Amino acid sequence: MNAGLIFDIKKFAINDGPGIRMTVFFKGCNLQCKWCHNPESMSPKVQKMYNAKKCIGAVKCVEICPNDALEMTKEGIVTNYDVCNLCGKCAEVCPTKAFEMLGQDISINDLMKKIDNEAIFFDQSGGGVTFSGGEPLMHSEYLIKILKECGKRMYHRVVDTTAFSKLETVLELAKHTELFLIDLKVMDSKIHKKFTGVSNEKILSNIVELAKTKCELIFRIPLIQAVNTSKENIKETAKFINSLEGNRSVVNLLPYHNIAVNKHSKLGNLTDVIAFETPNEVEINNIISIFNNFGITATVGG
Amino acid sequence: MYFTDCIRCSGCIEVGAFGKEAYILTGYLNVPKIIEITLNNGINPLTGKQVSIKTGDPRDFGSYGELYNAFKKQLNYIVNQKVLVSNYIDRMFAKYSPATFLSVVIEDCITKGKDYYNGGPRYNTNYIQCTGLGTVTDSLSTLKKHIFEDKTFSMEALLNAISKNFEGEEILRQTIINNTPFYGNDDDYADNIALQVYNDLFDAIDGKPNTKGEMFHLNMLSTTCHVYFGKIMGATPNGRLAHKSISDGTSPSHGCDTNGPSAVIKSLTKIDQVKSGGTLLNQRFLPSLLKRDEDMIKLGQLVRSYFALGGHHIQFNIVDTATLLAAQKNPEDFKDLLVRMAGYSDYFNDMNADLQQEVIDRTENESF
Numbered sequence: 001m002n003a004g005l006i007f008d009i010k011k012f013a014i015n016d017g018p019g020i021r022m023t024v025f026f027k028g029c030n031l032q033c034k035w036c037h038n039p040e041s042m043s044p045k046v047q048k049m050y051n052a053k054k055c056i057g058a059v060k061c062v063e064i065c066p067n068d069a070l071e072m073t074k075e076g077i078v079t080n081y082d083v084c085n086l087c088g089k090c091a092e093v094c095p096t097k098a099f100e101m102l103g104q105d106i107s108i109n110d111l112m113k114k115i116d117n118e119a120i121f122f123d124q125s126g127g128g129v130t131f132s133g134g135e136p137l138m139h140s141e142y143l144i145k146i147l148k149e150c151g152k153r154m155y156h157r158v159v160d161t162t163a164f165s166k167l168e169t170v171l172e173l174a175k176h177t178e179l180f181l182i183d184l185k186v187m188d189s190k191i192h193k194k195f196t197g198v199s200n201e202k203i204l205s206n207i208v209e210l211a212k213t214k215c216e217l218i219f220r221i222p223l224i225q226a227v228n229t230s231k232e233n234i235k236e237t238a239k240f241i242n243s244l245e246g247n248r249s250v251v252n253l254l255p256y257h258n259i260a261v262n263k264h265s266k267l268g269n270l271t272d273v274i275a276f277e278t279p280n281e282v283e284i285n286n287i288i289s290i291f292n293n294f295g296i297t298a299t300v301g302g
Numbered sequence: 303m304y305f306t307d308c309i310r311c312s313g314c315i316e317v318g319a320f321g322k323e324a325y326i327l328t329g330y331l332n333v334p335k336i337i338e339i340t341l342n343n344g345i346n347p348l349t350g351k352q353v354s355i356k357t358g359d360p361r362d363f364g365s366y367g368e369l370y371n372a373f374k375k376q377l378n379y380i381v382n383q384k385v386l387v388s389n390y391i392d393r394m395f396a397k398y399s400p401a402t403f404l405s406v407v408i409e410d411c412i413t414k415g416k417d418y419y420n421g422g423p424r425y426n427t428n429y430i431q432c433t434g435l436g437t438v439t440d441s442l443s444t445l446k447k448h449i450f451e452d453k454t455f456s457m458e459a460l461l462n463a464i465s466k467n468f469e470g471e472e473i474l475r476q477t478i479i480n481n482t483p484f485y486g487n488d489d490d491y492a493d494n495i496a497l498q499v500y501n502d503l504f505d506a507i508d509g510k511p512n513t514k515g516e517m518f519h520l521n522m523l524s525t526t527c528h529v530y531f532g533k534i535m536g537a538t539p540n541g542r543l544a545h546k547s548i549s550d551g552t553s554p555s556h557g558c559d560t561n562g563p564s565a566v567i568k569s570l571t572k573i574d575q576v577k578s579g580g581t582l583l584n585q586r587f588l589p590s591l592l593k594r595d596e597d598m599i600k601l602g603q604l605v606r607s608y609f610a611l612g613g614h615h616i617q618f619n620i621v622d623t624a625t626l627l628a629a630q631k632n633p634e635d636f637k638d639l640l641v642r643m644a645g646y647s648d649y650f651n652d653m654n655a656d657l658q659q660e661v662i663d664r665t666e667n668e669s670f
Contacts, residue, residue, distance in 0.1 A: 123610075124610060
């Protein structure tokens with residue numbers, strides 16, 4: 001595979017690993033977490049996003065649409081997805097970019113050009129490239145090629161993943177990665193399955209094996225009230241991390257925020273959207289102290 | 303280099319030979335105004351007066367090359383006029399307003415028996431400070447792409463929209479703003495235009511004789527002139543509305559750098575900054591970006607990257623829009639709010655409403 005479906009490339013990323021980085025977001029995920037902050041990353045297909053706030057009613061999109069899929073209403077443009085074939089003409093002609101096509105096949109060469117362009121910032125800061133998503137492991141063949149290219153140039157490589165993949169894939173990636181940012185959602189497999197669509201046995205066993213490699217691991221835990229913020233779950237998480245080989249004692253806590261709810265509506269996805277609760281500061285501090293009691297450093301953000 | 307023994311940072315962004323140099327900033331040059339004059343065949347549309355040479359009706363230009371040549375002719379004419387007048391002013395200073403005390407402390411004035419303004423100091427340089435590289439680049443980029451390449455709209459349609467200050471032409475204006483390569487995004491299309499304008503400014507200015515046997519050089523400092531220069535201009539092809547501030551120094555136009563500060567830095571270092579007496583880059587960040595110690599370190603690394611690539615000057619305002627708006631509303635509560643203007647800082651409350659608005663309009667980076 002020589003092209004990967006990418007929905008965003010963020011320059012000057014400072015929260016996805018050491019130094020100044022470039023973060024590449026792959027499209028498509030094999031988990032479907034109901035709280036996902038980036039719902040535009042979930043589907044492995046090209047999607048269209050519409051931002052009614054930007055729309056000034058030029059209706060150039062309605063005029064150009066070859067399938068008559070668009071209609072101007074009081075609430076702005078409405079797409080009839082039964083006839084829309086995502087050709088992207090509406091996004092091309094929109095004067096305000098109210099329509100945006102998400103997901104672009106980018107060749108390895110083109111992506112490496114973009115990455116090389118930022119090399120000065122990696123050099124000055126000890127930074128590099130972070131591959132995130134979506135789930136980058138869904139594009140493992142492409143990803144490994146890109147990681148090898150980055151390795152040749154001595155860029156620091158980070159993969160941000162749920163580790164839900166074949167063990168062989170995970171271990172092959174580990175040969176070409178310096179740091180894994182690993183999502184740990186919830187330890188109870190049933191709850192995991194309820195909210196993410198998959199159970200977590202494979203994820204946990206992959207992490208156990210990954211910990212045996214030389215790669216650095218940092219765990220990222222989204223904090224979602226009434227899903228994974230209970231004392232029991234935090235303790236189980238801490239115990240699991242402590243049971244791993246090597247010194248695996250850094251956790252980033254990412255408190256839930258509800259910006260995704262708005263993104264869902266921009267994607268035309270109005271069903272099945274749940275707004276979760278964010279834990280308050282006291283609860284977050286309690287969680288931090290539980291981790292500290294287990295000898296684990298936990299910080300908010302990262 | 304002839305002043306290696308005493309190079310210092312001068313008041314704002316310039317480098318000077320302290321104690322040995324008359325470093326005369328003779329005046330600012332409104333570069334976007336030259337586009338306006340080019341598009342009006344030498345007439346200032348705000349007064350209706352012929353203020354420069356005739357370079358042809360822009361509706362007759364068949365290519366971007368023709369348009370750019372007209373712009374370059376106007377540029378050379380206007381720079382020559384500026385040098386003529388600056389030299390006249392310098393002679394007046396030398397004759398009618400000598401700086402006797404300053405001449406005592408600047409080297410060689412006593413030995414030569416000549417005043418500070420009359421060639422007394424060891425070095426005697428003049429600078430013309432050019433303002434609005436972002437506005438002029440984005441305007442040329444708009445003309446090049448939409449009129450001559452993609453033919454999105456005609457010159458007539460654009461000139462008409464500009465003369466109406468884009469009233470009733472919001473679709474055209476949004477098309478420009480959202481679908482044109484703008485300076486400050488590490489996009490070669492726009493950055494090559496900036497490079498050409500910068501080099502042509504250098505060629506027009508550098509080496510022109512001053513009144514003291516030495517010469518003029520290019521500088522890219524704007525101080526607060528970008529606000530005033532904007533006031534005396536109509537709308538520009540990049541979608542900027544009439545009387546709004548033009549871009550400052552070598553910074554991108556307000557809100558047009560949408561790919562983060564690393565892209566801004568890459569764009570700005572495509573020009574050879576050493577050729578000028580100084581460049582100026584404004585960046586505004588939200589305070590939330592610099593909460594942790596490691597964030598401060600990364601900001602430092604950003605600055606080092608800029609200098610490693612040949613950057614000369616960068617400055618930051620770490621303040622969010624809400625705070626600035628609150629300070630406008632309740633100045634009493636924000637007496638200590640300092641903002642960085644252009645190589646110097648000022649109390650937000652001491653600035654006039656136009657300058658305040660200019661700071662508010664600067665691109666707010668919510669993430670690096």
